[in-house]
Amino acid sequence: MTAYEAWDLAQSAYGNSLATYAIFLSITSGYLVTAYLVGRELTTTQFRLLTTFFLVVAAILIWSMSAYAYYGNEYSLLGRALVEAAITEHVPVWSVTHVRSWLPEFLALINSLTIFGSIFFMWNVRRPKRTGGN
Secondary structure, eight states: OOOHHHHHHHHHHHHHHHHHHHHHHHHHHHHHHHHHHHHTOOHHHHHHHHHHHHHHHHHHHHHHHHHHHHHHHHHHHHHHHHHHHHHSSSOOOTTTOOOOOOOHHHHHHHHHHHHHHHHHHHHHHHSSOSSSSO
């Protein structure tokens, strides 16, 4: 594999990660709009089905997004190692040039917080605070 091919795979993986993020935002937006517009009128069964569907799909998307970002990072590092090997005429040692990126874990954390925030919003819409009065 050449460095170009490794970097091309890295860019494809990063692109897939961004596309998956767009789908994640669409699913989350749909859940939030549903919560805002009809959250109070949903039956308990409808609420559970909707929330379960949201959680399953969002978890799959977060896993996919993190995996794509991870492999994008790995292919990028492989491309760097291949270029260094071509310049120095040494056999590439991947572990020597391996620099850890925390992008996949950061994406998973931020998107997990988004999921919990969305569920908290739905919970608040379904159980509004009672104000004083009769």
